[in-house]
Amino acid sequence: MADYREAPLAARPKTLDPNEYFNLSPEYRRSEEDRAALRANLKRQYQMQLNNPHRKELIVDPALNRWVYARTNPYPHSDHRHPPSVCLYYVFKTDRVRDVLQLVLIVLTSYKMVLVAHVK
Structure with a gap:
């Protein structure tokens, strides 16, 4: 971080701004911890489903469903073409x-x- 020099036409990345990086408010830290806990819980649930040896149904992964939908429908709300x-x-x-x-x-x-x- 000490060796970073700003580019003349680019803004400093938020992660390298000392005011944004070190001086975080307690509610912002709490909200980030809550989001991290939520992500960890979702990951744990998915891993439990994935590694269940007695599983008989398909695993529902919302992120994968969104990705497949976005891939098969590249132009959402494209009724204006018809x-x-x-x-x-x-x-x-x-x-x-x-x-x-x-x-x-x-x-x-x-x-x-x-x-x-x-x-x-």
């Missing part, structure tokens, strides 16, 4: 249907003219 494709589908579909209907009308009118000419 409306343009739906709109384009609607435009192309209605345009195609309109063209087909016009073609059918043209064919029917020409067929009607042929029938009328054939009858006369």
